[in-house]
Amino acid sequence: MADHVGIHHLRAGGVSLVLDARGHGLPAVLHWGEDLGEVEASALEALALVSVAPGPPNTLDDVPTLSLLPEHARGWFGQPGLVGHRAGRTWSPRLDLSALDVGESDGVHRLSARAGDDEAALSARVELELGLSGLLRMRADVTNENSDEEYQLDALHLALPVPGRAEELLDLTGGHIRERSPQRQPFHVGSRVRDNRRGRTGTDATLVVVAGTGGFGFGTGEVWGLHVGWSGNHRTYAERLSTGEAVLGGGELLLPGEVRLPPGERYVSPWLYASYGRGLDEMAARFHSWLRARPEHPTHRKPRPVVLNTWEAVYFDHDLDRLRALADAAAEVGAERYVLDDGWFRHRRDDSAGLGDWYVDEDVYPKGLHPLVDHVRSRGLEFGLWVEPEMVNPDSDLARAHPEWLLATGHRLPLPSRRQQVLDLGNPEAYAYILERLDALLTEYAIGYLKWDHNRDLLDAGHGPGGEPGVHEQTLAVYRLIDELRSRHPDVEIESCSSGGGRVDLGILSRTDRIWASDCNDALERQKIQRWTGLLVPPEMVGSHVGPPHSHTTGRRHDLPFRAGTAFFGHLGIEWDISSATPEERAELARWVALHRRFRDLLHSGRVVRSDHPDPGLWVHGVVADDASEAVYALVSMQQRVWVQPGRIQLPGLDADATYQLDLLAPGGSAPAAEHDPPPWPSATPLELPGSVLRGVGVQVPNLYPEQLLLLHVVATDQPGDTHRGEEAR
Numbered sequence: 087m088a089d090h091v092g093i094h095h096l097r098a099g100g101v102s103l104v105l106d107a108r109g110h111g112l113p114a115v116l117h118w119g120e121d122l123g124e125v126e127a128s129a130l131e132a133l134a135l136v137s138v139a140p141g142p143p144n145t146l147d148d149v150p151t152l153s154l155l156p157e158h159a160r161g162w163f164g165q166p167g168l169v170g171h172r173a174g175r176t177w178s179p180r181l182d183l184s185a186l187d188v189g190e191s192d193g194v195h196r197l198s199a200r201a202g203d204d205e206a207a208l209s210a211r212v213e214l215e216l217g218l219s220g221l222l223r224m225r226a227d228v229t230n231e232n233s234d235e236e237y238q239l240d241a242l243h244l245a246l247p248v249p250g251r252a253e254e255l256l257d258l259t260g261g262h263i264r265e266r267s268p269q270r271q272p273f274h275v276g277s278r279v280r281d282n283r284r285g286r287t288g289t290d291a292t293l294v295v296v297a298g299t300g301g302f303g304f305g306t307g308e309v310w311g312l313h314v315g316w317s318g319n320h321r322t323y324a325e326r327l328s329t330g331e332a333v334l335g336g337g338e339l340l341l342p343g344e345v346r347l348p349p350g351e352r353y354v355s356p357w358l359y360a361s362y363g364r365g366l367d368e369m370a371a372r373f374h375s376w377l378r379a380r381p382e383h384p385t386h387r388k389p390r391p392v393v394l395n396t397w398e399a400v401y402f403d404h405d406l407d408r409l410r411a412l413a414d415a416a417a418e419v420g421a422e423r424y425v426l427d428d429g430w431f432r433h434r435r436d437d438s439a440g441l442g443d444w445y446v447d448e449d450v451y452p453k454g455l456h457p458l459v460d461h462v463r464s465r466g467l468e469f470g471l472w473v474e475p476e477m478v479n480p481d482s483d484l485a486r487a488h489p490e491w492l493l494a495t496g497h498r499l500p501l502p503s504r505r506q507q508v509l510d511l512g513n514p515e516a517y518a519y520i521l522e523r524l525d526a527l528l529t530e531y532a533i534g535y536l537k538w539d540h541n542r543d544l545l546d547a548g549h550g551p552g553g554e555p556g557v558h559e560q561t562l563a564v565y566r567l568i569d570e571l572r573s574r575h576p577d578v579e580i581e582s583c584s585s586g587g588g589r590v591d592l593g594i595l596s597r598t599d600r601i602w603a604s605d606c607n608d609a610l611e612r613q614k615i616q617r618w619t620g621l622l623v624p625p626e627m628v629g630s631h632v633g634p635p636h637s638h639t640t641g642r643r644h645d646l647p648f649r650a651g652t653a654f655f656g657h658l659g660i661e662w663d664i665s666s667a668t669p670e671e672r673a674e675l676a677r678w679v680a681l682h683r684r685f686r687d688l689l690h691s692g693r694v695v696r697s698d699h700p701d702p703g704l705w706v707h708g709v710v711a712d713d714a715s716e717a718v719y720a721l722v723s724m725q726q727r728v729w730v731q732p733g734r735i736q737l738p739g740l741d742a743d744a745t746y747q748l749d750l751l752a753p754g755g756s757a758p759a760a761e762h763d764p765p766p767w768p769s770a771t772p773l774e775l776p777g778s779v780l781r782g783v784g785v786q787v788p789n790l791y792p793e794q795l796l797l798l799h800v801v802a803t804d805q806p807g808d809t810h811r812g813e814e815a816r
C-alpha cells in the first residue's frame with residue numbers, strides 16, 4: 087500500500103480541501119471550502135475526530151463513509167457512484183484502496199487514488215486536482231478486471247459533500263434564445279437531478295448546480311458549485327439525505343447498455359469541476375482564472391478580434407457583391423474578422439438541404455470562395471467560415487450516397503429536427519469523410535476561424551448497423567475530430583455554437599475558443615443570458631454581437647448604446663446588415679468598436695463583478711483589473727424600477743485604499759436621445775473618490791429609462807502609468 091495513507095490538506099487560491107485516506111476505501115472529504123491556513127498534522131487528526139458523526143439511531147452499526155465515489159456497500163443510501171452489473175450480478179462493489187499518490191507541481195495539487203474489489207473483478211481510480219485559482223477538478227475510471235465476462239456500466243458519478251449550512255440551491259434552465267435562466271429553491275431532503283438526454287450539452291443545461299448559504303448572492307454568502315465538463319448526455323445533481331448529509335455530484339448519463347466493458351477494458355468519466363466561493367462572483371472567478379491559466383487560452387495568442395458575422399445580415403442570400411459590401415462596411419467600423427455563416431455550400435439555398443455536402447456551391451460561388459476570401463483579407467480582416475460537421479440533411483448527396491452513415495436505432499430515421507439528421511461519427515468511414523472535407527477547406531482557403539454549429543438534439547442516436555446507443559462514442563468522436571483538426575491547423579480558432587448556446591461546457595471549451603451564447607441578439611435578453619453564462623465562462627470566450635435595431639428574435643427595438651453597451655464586455659461582434667445602415671449609424675458603431683478595442687485587454691483579463699441590488703430593475707456588472715487599478719462598470723436599467731429612488735449602488739472589487747477617478751464612457755451618445763430624457767449623470771464628471779467610498783458607500787443611481795445603460799470608467803489616480811491600459815497604451 088502506498089506511503090500516502092493519511093489525512094491530506096490541499097491548499098490553493100484561497101481554498102482548502104482536506105481528504106481523509108486512512109480508511110479502507112477511497113478518500114473521503116473532510117472539508118472543501120475556505121482556506122484553513124497552515125494546519126499541523128495533529129490538528130488535521132483533530133479535525134477528523136470532530137467530524138465524526140454520531141451514527142443515527144436504528145441504522146448501521148458503523149458510521150458510513152462517503153468517499154468521492156459514493157458506495158452503497160459502504161453505507162451510502164444516496165445515489166451510488168459506480169453502478170453496473172454482470173447480467174444482474176456484481177452490482178454492489180466495495181472498493182478497497184490499493185494505491186494513493188499525492189503531489190504538487192507548478193502550484194497544482196494532484197491526488198490519484200486506486201481501489202479495487204477482487205470479488206467483483208473491478209478496479210477504479212479517482213484523480214483530483216486543485217488548481218492555482220482554487221478550482222477543483224476530478225474524474226474517475228473503472229476497469230473490468232474479469233478475464234471472461236463483460237461488465238455493463240450504467241453510471242460512474244463522483245460527488246462532493248457540502249456542509250449543512252448550504253441550504254439553498256441555484257441551477258439554470260432555458261431553451262433556444264433564452265439559455266441559462268436561473269431558478270432557486272431550498273435544498274430540502276431529496277434529489278435535485280438535472281439530467282440531460284439531448285445528446286449535446288443542451289440549451290436548457292444547468293451549466294452549474296450551486297448550493298449555498300441562505301440568500302447567497304454575487305458578493306454574499308458561501309457557495310459551492312459543480313459543473314460536469316461533458317458535451318453529451320449528463321447528470322448534475324444535488325442530494326440531501328434524510329440524515330441531513332448533502333452532496334453535489336454528477337457525470338455522464340449513459341443510455342441503456344451504452345458502455346459494456348469487455349474484459350480488460352476501461353471507461354473514463356468526464357472531468358467534474360467544482361468551485362467554492364464567498365459569493366457567486368468568487369466562485370465564477372475560480373472557473374475564469376482556471377480557463378485563463380491554460381497556455382491555449384485564446385487571449386494568450388492575440389486580443390479577441392472584433393467579428394462581423396453574416397447570419398442576421400444576409401441569412402441564405404449569398405450574393406458576392408452584397409457580401410463584399412458587408413466586408414467593406416465591417417472594415418469601416420473597425421471589425422477584424424469576417425465570418426461567412428450558413429449558406430455557402432452545395433444545395434444550401436435554405437435550411438432544408440445540403441448539410442453534409444461540404445463543397446463550395448458552384449452556382450453561388452463559381453470561382454470558389456477565393457474572390458470573397460481575397461476581398462475580405464484585402465480589407466484587413468481575417469476570414470472565418472461556418473460549418474455544421476455533425477449534421478446531414480436527408481436532402482443531400484451525402485445522405486443519398488450513405489444512408490447508413492446516419493445515427494439511427496434501426497430501420498427508421500429519428501424524428502427530424504430542422505429537417506436534419508446526425509452523422510454517425512462513430513462510423514470510421516463517416517468520420518474520415520468529414521475530417522477530409524474540413525481539412526480540405528482549411529487547406530485550400532486562408533481560414534482563421536471556424537464557427538462550429540450543431541443544430542439539433544439527438545434522438546434515437548443509434549450507432550452502426552445494430553443501432554446500439556451512440557451518444558457516448560459520438561461525443562468522444564467530435565472531441566477527436568476537433569483535436570485532429572487543431573493539430574493539423576493550429577492557428578485556426580473554433581467557436582462552439584449549437585442552436586445558439588446549446589454546447590457550453592468545459593469539455594468543448596477545452597478544445598475551442600469561444601461559445602456562441604445564444605441566437606438571441608436582443609440586448610435585454612442578452613444581459614440576462616450573459617450574466618448567468620458568466621458563472622462559468624469568462625467574457626472573452628462569450629460571443630456577444632451588436633444586432634440590428636429591431637431584434638429578429640423578439641421584435642423589440644433598442645438603440646445602439648444599449649445594444650453595443652451590452653455586447654461591449656464579451657468577445658464583440660456585429661450581426662447586422664451594416665452595409666445598409668446609415669453613415670451616422672456606422673460612425674456611431676465605429677466609436678463603440680474603437681472603445682471596445684481600447685478597453686478589451688482589461689475587459690478580457692479582469693475579474694467579473696456583479697452587484698446584488700434589491701431593485702430587480704437595476705443591474706450593475708463590471709470588470710475590475712486584477713490589481714484593482716482600473717474598472718469598467720455597466721449600470722443597466724432592465725425594466726421600470728420598483729423604487730423611484732433606488733439609492734446608491736456599490737461598485738464592487740475596488741481597492742479601499744486607492745483613490746479613483748470616475749467618469750462616464752459614452753461613445754455615440756448614451757446621452758439623452760429625446761428632449762424630455764433625463765439629464766446625464768452625474769452632472770460633474772470626472773470625480774475623484776476613494777475606493778472605500780465607491781465600493782462601500784456607492785454612488786447614486788442615475789435616472790435611466792427602461793432598457794438604457796451607462797458605462798462607468800474608474801481608474802486609480804495614485805498608481806503610476808495607470809490610464810486606459812490596453813491597446814492604446816501599447
Ligand code: DGJ
Pocket residue numbers: 397427428472539541583584585586587602604605
Ligand atoms: C444556428 C446558429 O446559432 C446561428 O447563429 C446560425 O449560425 C444558424 N444556426 C445557421 O444555420
